[in-house]
Amino acid sequence: MPKPSQYAIFVVDDASDSRLIGRVLKRENFRVLEFVRGESAIKKALSSAPSMFILEAAPAQGNGLLLCDRIRRTPALYFIPVMFVSHRKNEADKVAGLEAGADDYIGKPFGERELVARVRASLRRCYELTQPTLFQFGEVELNSNTVTVTVKGEAVDTTPIEFRLLEYFARNPGRTFSRDHLLKVIRSNLGDVKPRMVDVYVKKIRRKIEIDEKNPKYLRTVRGLGYCFHLPHMPATLFRS
Numbered sequence: 001m002p003k004p005s006q007y008a009i010f011v012v013d014d015a016s017d018s019r020l021i022g023r024v025l026k027r028e029n030f031r032v033l034e035f036v037r038g039e040s041a042i043k044k045a046l047s048s049a050p051s052m053f054i055l056e057a058a059p060a061q062g063n064g065l066l067l068c069d070r071i072r073r074t075p076a077l078y079f080i081p082v083m084f085v086s087h088r089k090n091e092a093d094k095v096a097g098l099e100a101g102a103d104d105y106i107g108k109p110f111g112e113r114e115l116v117a118r119v120r121a122s123l124r125r126c127y128e129l130t131q132p133t134l135f136q137f138g139e140v141e142l143n144s145n146t147v148t149v150t151v152k153g154e155a156v157d158t159t160p161i162e163f164r165l166l167e168y169f170a171r172n173p174g175r176t177f178s179r180d181h182l183l184k185v186i187r188s189n190l191g192d193v194k195p196r197m198v199d200v201y202v203k204k205i206r207r208k209i210e211i212d213e214k215n216p217k218y219l220r221t222v223r224g225l226g227y228c229f230h231l232p233h234m235p236a237t238l239f240r241s
Contacts, residue, residue: 004029007051007123012041012067013085014060017108021054021085024112025119038067045077052123057086057097065100072101072160078147081122085110095197098186101160135170137218137231140209142170149208156208161186165198166205169219169229178226202227 008031011018018034025032033050035041039062041053053071057064064084071077081103086093089107097105103122106115135142139152144167149156158166168185177185179195186201206213220230 005031007031008033008048009052009054009119010035010041010045010050011054012036012038012059012062012064013054013056017056017085021115024115028116030119036061038062038064038070042067042070042074042077045071045080046074049077050080052119052126053080053082054119055082055084055086055102057084057088057093065096068097068100068102075147078160079126081126083118083122085115098197099159099161135167137170140218142167151209158205158208161201162205162208165201166209169227173229173231176222176225176228182227198227 009025010033011021011025012035013021015034015036018036022032022034033041033044035044036059038055038059045053053068055064055068064086068082068084071080071082082101084097084102084105085108086097086105087108089105094105103126104118106118133144135144141150142163143149147163149158149163149166164186165182168182179198182198183195202219203213206216206219209218210216218230220228222228
């Protein structure tokens with residue numbers, strides 16, 4: 001992993017909390033830029049992309065969830081990891097952050113060592129990923145460069161989480177993954193978010209790519225274990241829909 005000084009982190013939060021997070025990360029030699037307004041952070045990011053965003057879900061100015069969603073829907077910023085460090089910290093808030101596209105979510109007040117460890121982990125996961133590529137299976141095409149999915153040549157809307165899960169499955173055909181593992185794939189370190197949330201995302205993905213979501217051709221359930229991405233030429237004796 002590169003040295004911390006090679007990473008630029010944008011912190012978007014109320015002034016006092018932004019300065020606190022900044023002090024912690026600067027002590028570890030990360031380069032930190034602090035913003036009170038999300039619009040200013042986006043404008044700067046589009047001219048000089050950061051390595052990571054750290055956001056407050058409910059700052060005094062703006063809406064952190066909407067800002068995260070905007071980041072995830074901006075192609076130039078899509079793959080940049082996003083972490084919430086927020087006063088809102090119950091399960092519903094964390095799930096909302098995850099749904100908006102966050103990679104991690106820490107409640108305030110936070111432990112400084114935990115914050116640094118999670119920042120390092122998110123950066124490591126993001127920048128150790130393989131390069132974007134194109135996947136085609138049947139009438140489905142997944143393009144990691146443009147972050148798009150098409151079925152029969154028609155664009156299909158996917159959320160950041162749905163896209164990330166589908167891409168991971170496509171990169172690993174034939175492998176079975178547990179729900180706990182898949183939560184980590186979508187970069188959730190949210191210990192109190194139930195693994196069954198994965199079922200919800202899988203159901204949504206099936207609805208978008210399968211001809212018959214009740215009898216899926218690609219995204220199969222492996223009884224008692226989790227999910228597996230199946231390609232037509234692979235044996236399917238272990239699977240059920």
